Amino acid sequence: MKQTFAIGIGGAAGQGVATPGDIFAKIFSRRGLNLNAYNAYQSIIRGGHTFLTIRTGLEKVTNMGDRIDLFIPLNQDSMDRHLKLLSAGAACLYNADTIHPGPAADGVQLCALPVSEMADITRNKVAQNTIAIGAGLHMMGIGFQALEDVLQEQFKKKGDAVVAENVNVARAGYDYAAAHFTAFPNPLPKADNRYAILSGNIAMAMGGAAAGVKFYCAYPMSPSTGVLHWMAAHARKAGIMVRQVEDEIGVVNMAIGAAHAGVRSMCATSGGGFALMSEGLGMSAMMETPVVVINCQRAGPSTGVPTKTEQGDLWQMLGAAFGDYPRVIAAPLDIGDCFKLIPEIFNIADRFQCPGLVLCDLLLSEGRLSVHPKDLDFNPPVDRGELITASNGAPSSVPTNGTYKRYKFTESGVSPRAVPGVPGHVHTVATDEHMEDGVLISDEFTNPIKRRAMMEKRMRKVAGIEASVPPPALWGPRNAEVTLIGWGSTKGVIEEACQILNEQGISANHLQVRWLVPLHGDAIREILKDAHHSIIVENNYSGQFARYLRSETSFVANGHIRKYDGEPFMPHHIVEAVKEQLSGTTKLSVPMHEIMV
Amino acid sequence: MATTARSSQLTLADLKGKVDPDWCPGCGDFGVLSAIQKALVELQIPNHNVVAISGIGCSSNLPGFINTYGMHTLHGRAVAVATGLKLANHELTVLVTGGDGDGFGIGGNHFVHAMRRNVDVTYIVMDNQIYGLTTGQTSPTSRIGMKTKSMPFGNIEAPVNPISLALAAGATFVARGYSGDQKHLTELIKRAIEHKGFSFLDVFSPCVTYNHDNTYQWYRPRVKKLEDDTAYDPSAWIAAMEKSLLWGEEIPIGRFFERSDVPSLNAAEPVLNDGPLVHRDPRVPPEVARAFIEELM
Numbered sequence: 093m094k095q096t097f098a099i100g101i102g103g104a105a106g107q108g109v110a111t112p113g114d115i116f117a118k119i120f121s122r123r124g125l126n127l128n129a130y131n132a133y134q135s136i137i138r139g140g141h142t143f144l145t146i147r148t149g150l151e152k153v154t155n156m157g158d159r160i161d162l163f164i165p166l167n168q169d170s171m172d173r174h175l176k177l178l179s180a181g182a183a184c185l186y187n188a189d190t191i192h193p194g195p196a197a198d199g200v201q202l203c204a205l206p207v208s209e210m211a212d213i214t215r216n217k218v219a220q221n222t223i224a225i226g227a228g229l230h231m232m233g234i235g236f237q238a239l240e241d242v243l244q245e246q247f248k249k250k251g252d253a254v255v256a257e258n259v260n261v262a263r264a265g266y267d268y269a270a271a272h273f274t275a276f277p278n279p280l281p282k283a284d285n286r287y288a289i290l291s292g293n294i295a296m297a298m299g300g301a302a303a304g305v306k307f308y309c310a311y312p313m314s315p316s317t318g319v320l321h322w323m324a325a326h327a328r329k330a331g332i333m334v335r336q337v338e339d340e341i342g343v344v345n346m347a348i349g350a351a352h353a354g355v356r357s358m359c360a361t362s363g364g365g366f367a368l369m370s371e372g373l374g375m376s377a378m379m380e381t382p383v384v385v386i387n388c389q390r391a392g393p394s395t396g397v398p399t400k401t402e403q404g405d406l407w408q409m410l411g412a413a414f415g416d417y418p419r420v421i422a423a424p425l426d427i428g429d430c431f432k433l434i435p436e437i438f439n440i441a442d443r444f445q446c447p448g449l450v451l452c453d454l455l456l457s458e459g460r461l462s463v464h465p466k467d468l469d470f471n472p473p474v475d476r477g478e479l480i481t482a483s484n485g486a487p488s489s490v491p492t493n494g495t496y497k498r499y500k501f502t503e504s505g506v507s508p509r510a511v512p513g514v515p516g517h518v519h520t521v522a523t524d525e526h527m528e529d530g531v532l533i534s535d536e537f538t539n540p541i542k543r544r545a546m547m548e549k550r551m552r553k554v555a556g557i558e559a560s561v562p563p564p565a566l567w568g569p570r571n572a573e574v575t576l577i578g579w580g581s582t583k584g585v586i587e588e589a590c591q592i593l594n595e596q597g598i599s600a601n602h603l604q605v606r607w608l609v610p611l612h613g614d615a616i617r618e619i620l621k622d623a624h625h626s627i628i629v630e631n632n633y634s635g636q637f638a639r640y641l642r643s644e645t646s647f648v649a650n651g652h653i654r655k656y657d658g659e660p661f662m663p664h665h666i667v668e669a670v671k672e673q674l675s676g677t678t679k680l681s682v683p684m685h686e687i688m689v
Numbered sequence: 690m691a692t693t694a695r696s697s698q699l700t701l702a703d704l705k706g707k708v709d710p711d712w713c714p715g716c717g718d719f720g721v722l723s724a725i726q727k728a729l730v731e732l733q734i735p736n737h738n739v740v741a742i743s744g745i746g747c748s749s750n751l752p753g754f755i756n757t758y759g760m761h762t763l764h765g766r767a768v769a770v771a772t773g774l775k776l777a778n779h780e781l782t783v784l785v786t787g788g789d790g791d792g793f794g795i796g797g798n799h800f801v802h803a804m805r806r807n808v809d810v811t812y813i814v815m816d817n818q819i820y821g822l823t824t825g826q827t828s829p830t831s832r833i834g835m836k837t838k839s840m841p842f843g844n845i846e847a848p849v850n851p852i853s854l855a856l857a858a859g860a861t862f863v864a865r866g867y868s869g870d871q872k873h874l875t876e877l878i879k880r881a882i883e884h885k886g887f888s889f890l891d892v893f894s895p896c897v898t899y900n901h902d903n904t905y906q907w908y909r910p911r912v913k914k915l916e917d918d919t920a921y922d923p924s925a926w927i928a929a930m931e932k933s934l935l936w937g938e939e940i941p942i943g944r945f946f947e948r949s950d951v952p953s954l955n956a957a958e959p960v961l962n963d964g965p966l967v968h969r970d971p972r973v974p975p976e977v978a979r980a981f982i983e984e985l986m
Contacts, residue, residue, distance in 0.1 A: 335776070513738055532750075
């Protein structure tokens with residue numbers, strides 16, 4: 093079992109759950125520890141309930157885990173909801189002035205903090221949070237200096253008095269814990285690493301900057317808005333044009349307009365906004381103008397549950413826009429991959445002049461993960477494909493006006509793309525079907541032979557796309573008792589479930605799919621033909637990936653684990669479901685989420 | 690791009706498209722195409738630096754009939770596409786050409802927001818007060834009472850007033866032309882292209898097939914040039930709004946309003962200070978990249 097330590101902080105929105113979370117995260121990361129943070133929250137700006145889980149450890153931490161070691165409820169509601177999650181060895185730190193614990197499991201340490209005696213709560217409204225951080229830190233066996241440094245940074249803009257006030261309050265909590273509470277038996281380890289902590293949204297935005305994106309536009313929509321926020325804040329330094337647009341129809345069209353001028357262009361949204369962009373993707377495909385669109389899935393249909401996660405948009409992505417056209421769809425496997433994937437998908441979109449779709453979800457978009465700085469490579473390979481610009485337009489090789497064919501028939505289906513402004517290559521692109529030179533064959537000159545030839549030219553690109561993307565690989569023992577299959581963001585939790593199963597004597601291996609289109613169905617069938625008991629794990633109701641896999645490969649899994657309550661899988665959900673299915677009780681498990689937010 | 694493929698002057702022949710227009714004989718759009726070509730020749734803008742962008746509809750076929758760069762986009766989306774293209778390469782001259790259904794109906798949202806953004810493109814609407822390519826339905830500018838296939842008993846919905854709408858939305862150049870007056874229209878298009886900011890030009894472009902109300906015969910005696918009224922001051926917004934409401938025996942054409950004190954979107958955005966994005970090095974400088982990562986540590 094992984095040696096990790098998890099903190100849960102619960103409270104109302106606006107009560108300052110995020111600040112202690114950020115402080116703990118910084119301290120852990122500076123100790124060289126890995127961490128994963130997930131905030132379960134509601135669509136309300138003030139009030140309601142949020143529950144932040146920060147899990148840390150020496151090894152890579154990929155998900156929220158199964159256990160809370162330290163619980164800090166900031167109000168009674170939070171105490172009432174979550175105290176029951178704690179088991180022996182865990183502790184709960186709470187403000188004894190305002191919060192009363194209920195019944196706790198045996199071996200749970202209830203740590204009452206007399207906040208009003210420790211700080212001037214009329215002056216410092218969040219004193220209870222700062223005291224709890226100090227107390228928690230002592231119990232984890234971390235020296236006070238680490239906290240003092242972070243508080244210095246956090247409050248330095250507000251002046252020395254505010255810094256001193258917060259340091260004193262934190263110190264009071266730290267000392268109180270030393271005198272009154274039992275510290276955790278194993279102090280948090282320390283290592284020589286230094287990690288960056290980032291959300292999937294920040295990772296995708298930075299990945300865009302690294303890929304050379306020069307145009308980004310969006311309409312705000314949870315959970316994708318973080319991409320816009322990073323882009324907007326860093327636009328001037330990175331030299332990126334960032335626009336907030338009137339709606340997502342405008343977004344995708346504006347992005348394609350910029351892409352057509354020759355820059356790398358990207359936009360992000362969630363399922364509802366993506367639905368509005370659908371017609372625009374057809375335009376990208378027909379004009380053969382590459383654009384990258386990110387869909388950060390949330391629980392649907394319709395407005396659905398805006399602050400909850402789901403993998404429910406797969407078929408929307410597969411079917412987006414009418415007609416047949418080449419497209420690329422990839423689902424990042426973790427927050428680090430959110431960064432890495434963007435330059436990769438841009439290279440494919442550029443080389444094959446087609447839309448590149450990124451299927452992310454709230455879990456990655458808004459979750460946080462420690463990532464090694466070397467994995468945030470701002471100098472990735474960039475392949476713009478056959479692009480003719482004013483700077484590389486090579487006038488010597490340039491055909492004169494009238495002979496350049498934007499949609500020239502080629503073996504690969506890819507035709508050299510000249511952008512407006514390049515002399516000698518004047519042409520018109522169209523969403524209508526057209527001939528090699530761009531002239532329409534949709535109205536006056538309809539022609540079945542030419543239509544067929546142009547359709548086949550575009551679709552020839554599919555083979556090239558497939559060759560440029562690797563098939564997925566099996567992880568774990570080859571001849572395992574059970575094979576778990578997932579896609580995208582569930583990689584970390586399935587991996588951990590496999591480890592637990594293996595430790596418990598049930599050999600398990602794991603196939604995680606990143607490239608959804610092209611899928612490499614033959615390679616997947618080859619991998620799965622030896623599987624003894626295959627189970628598909630996904631965060632939706634109907635088994636969207638299971639149906640897709642079946643449609644592409646005829647492969648039918650032995651069982652399914654699905655979750656559509658808005659919250660992500662925890663490792664034990666998968667472990668217990670696997671056991672249930674191996675015992676033959678059921679072929680479909682829908683784990684119940686225990687944390688109520 | 691200081692040098693062009695040819696050193697000679699741009700002529701009308703250079704702007705002739707690969708195919709001839711397939712509009713109905715007598716369509717007002719011929720006059721608009723011709724005026725655009727004349728304006729480009731008079732302004733001597735190299736054709737590789739011009740992009741004509743349209744949506745869908747009879748008039749939106751225009752980019753196929755002119756030898757400049759062109760984009761024949763989706764119904765209603767030309768203005769959004771043009772905004773992105775202009776921001777990625779603001780050295781290009783961007784013309785948006787389309788119809789009243791495309792611009793004021795399905796594209797209404799983008800139209801309004803492009804005007805308040807003041808992006809430096811020229812939007813020429815060939816306004817025939819009818820849907821032509823779908824064979825004759827009511828359009829957002831069809832007058833009350835007009836009978837069409839979709840409203841056979843007469844339109845009971847008030848039409849949009851494109852000039853008033855543009856003024857209210859904050860357009861910095863608002864004009865109306867008439868396809869039947871080439872010289873006047875050519876001058877308006879030149880002026881609109883030269884304007885630094887969003888220039889909107891609504892052009893009466895009669896549909897000879899489906900609109901039997903708003904014909905050349907109907908327009909000719911009614912259109913009156915604002916330029917003929919020496920007292921009219923196009924910098925006065927309220928006067929322009931009042932003029933925009935005139936409709937009936939006398940319909941004003943010409944430049945209703947122009948202001949040059951509002952910077953265009955591309956001029957206001959500091960990211961463009963170092964030249965068009967398309968010519969920039971796409972790499973983030975290493976020290977900037979390091980700072981981005983350092984923020985997260």
